[in-house]
Amino acid sequence: QSALTQPPSVSAAAGQKVTISCSGSSSNIGSNYVSWYQQLPGTAPKLLIYDNNKRPSGKPDRFSGSKSGTSATLGITGLQTGDEADYYCGTWDSSLSAVVFGGGTKLTVL
C-alpha cells in the first residue's frame, strides 16, 4: 500500500485534457515538494514535473503540475497517443524519512 494515492487508470480522447490526482498527508505532500514521472512501456521513468510545478528544460508545456494542501495534480493537455504511459507522483515523507511514490496511474489515450 503506497503512502500516496493515485487512481489506477485514467483515459481521454486524443487532443483532450486529462488530470491525474495524487493524495497524501501532512507529513508528505502537505509539507514537501511533489514531482511527477512518466514511464513509457519497457523504459525507465522520466521526470515530468519537479518542485510541485516546474518543468525540466525540454518538456512541453502540455504538462503541468499543481499542489493544494495534501493533494497534487498532474495535467496533460492536447493528448497524444505517445502519452500513453504510467505516471507516478513522488515526494519526501517527513515522518518516514523516506521518498514515497504513488502507486502509479496508467493513461490510455482513446
Add this chain to the structure above:
Amino acid sequence: EVQLVESGGGLVQPGGSLRVSCAASGFTFSSYWMHWVRQVPGKGLVWVSRINSDGSTTTYADSVKGRFTISRDNAGNTLSLQMNSLRAEDTAVYFCARGLDMGYYFYGMDVWGQGTTVTVS
C-alpha cells in the same frame, strides 16, 4: 550527454549478497545527491536509498535498512548499492537516479539509468 548506466544485476540465492553499480557521465557527479529506486515488473516504483553529494549522509527505506549499503566514489563517478541478506521480495529492477535534493529538501529525480535486474531465487 548526461547518462547513468547500471550494472551488476543477476541471479542470487536467498541470503546471498550482490553489489550493483551505477556509472555516471556528462555531469559533475560530486555535486549531486543520488538515489536507488526499485521496481518489480508490472508494479510501481519503490524508493530504496539516497546518499548526499560527499557521501557523508545516507538514508534507507525501512525494508532494506541494515541489509543494504549505499556508497559513492566521486573520483570514479560511481554509485554503488551493496545488498546483503537478500530475500525473494528484493527481486526487482534497480534504477539509479540523480537527485534534485538540496539539504533536507527533495525536489525530484531528474536523470535515471536504464536499470539492472536483480533476481533472488
